[in-house]
Amino acid sequence: MIQVPHLEWHVTHSCNFTCQGCGHYTNDGYRENISLQTLKDWYLLWNKRIRPRELSMLGGEPFLNKEIVDIIYMTKEVWDVKEDQKLELVSNGLLFDRVKGIDRALIDTNCVLTITKHSADPDYIKLFDKSIESIKDSGVNYMIHDATDYWLKSYNGYGSSIEPITSDNYIKSWDNCPVGQENFILQDAMIYKCSPLAYLPLQKKKYGDLLSSKWDSYLKYMPLDPSASDLEVFEFFIRTAETVCSMCPSSKNMFKKDSPLHSPNYAKKFQTEIKKN
Numbered sequence: 001m002i003q004v005p006h007l008e009w010h011v012t013h014s015c016n017f018t019c020q021g022c023g024h025y026t027n028d029g030y031r032e033n034i035s036l037q038t039l040k041d042w043y044l045l046w047n048k049r050i051r052p053r054e055l056s057m058l059g060g061e062p063f064l065n066k067e068i069v070d071i072i073y074m075t076k077e078v079w080d081v082k083e084d085q086k087l088e089l090v091s092n093g094l095l096f097d098r099v100k101g102i103d104r105a106l107i108d109t110n111c112v113l114t115i116t117k118h119s120a121d122p123d124y125i126k127l128f129d130k131s132i133e134s135i136k137d138s139g140v141n142y143m144i145h146d147a148t149d150y151w152l153k154s155y156n157g158y159g160s161s162i163e164p165i166t167s168d169n170y171i172k173s174w175d176n177c178p179v180g181q182e183n184f185i186l187q188d189a190m191i192y193k194c195s196p197l198a199y200l201p202l203q204k205k206k207y208g209d210l211l212s213s214k215w216d217s218y219l220k221y222m223p224l225d226p227s228a229s230d231l232e233v234f235e236f237f238i239r240t241a242e243t244v245c246s247m248c249p250s251s252k253n254m255f256k257k258d259s260p261l262h263s264p265n266y267a268k269k270f271q272t273e274i275k276k277n
Ligand code: SF4
Pocket: 154, 173, 174, 176, 177, 178, 179, 180, 181, 193, 194, 195, 196, 197, 242, 244, 245, 246, 247, 248
């Protein structure tokens, strides 16, 4: 078994938020869940080869996947998650009350619910506080990741208008990696270095030729395939900076996000304006 610091994956590409600069590109109206069976098939290709210290289910917004309760139980079982590992579900929390059985599933599987706090926008905060009250009352083990003042931008624009910020020093980009340096992604049975590389092909599929050609070289990135040898798997996880990291800015591009609750149409107009200025 090759020890891996962190592995995460989308249980859905759908999201109820339209966050500016989403590092998973799921801010502009994707409607696609990953089924229980598909996830199980992906897990079975890797669960006997790697042992992640942290296993994280996310999206998009995981509560939009109607199979989420079964997915949590199945994930715990198939990965055989032990006490020295962390099983986590990352959510914005707003739909917690709408998912029947979610509290029981999280408690039964010792799965931590991580709630990301996205913005200081007063309308959003009202909904956020209400959902935290429910989560607290439910007895699940939860933590709040307060990212209100800590969003890192890895590209400009929104939807089809996105463009990489790029850098002429990929080592500096890696040093300032906008999504953390060890957040490996399981997507379509393969393992990617990070979310911007893993989900970029979805943007290409969605927007085709509308997507800037500035992304073309990054779309050629080769993820880790399940047919890789043990040595190739080992080498993949110990790589640090790679030339593909030139896709990202060379410094920490921190910004305060607007409300995540805007409609995709409003967000597109608003964020395209920001890009022009
Ligand atoms: S391409 Fe490199 S710097 Fe950019 S998010 Fe991925 S790992 Fe980080």
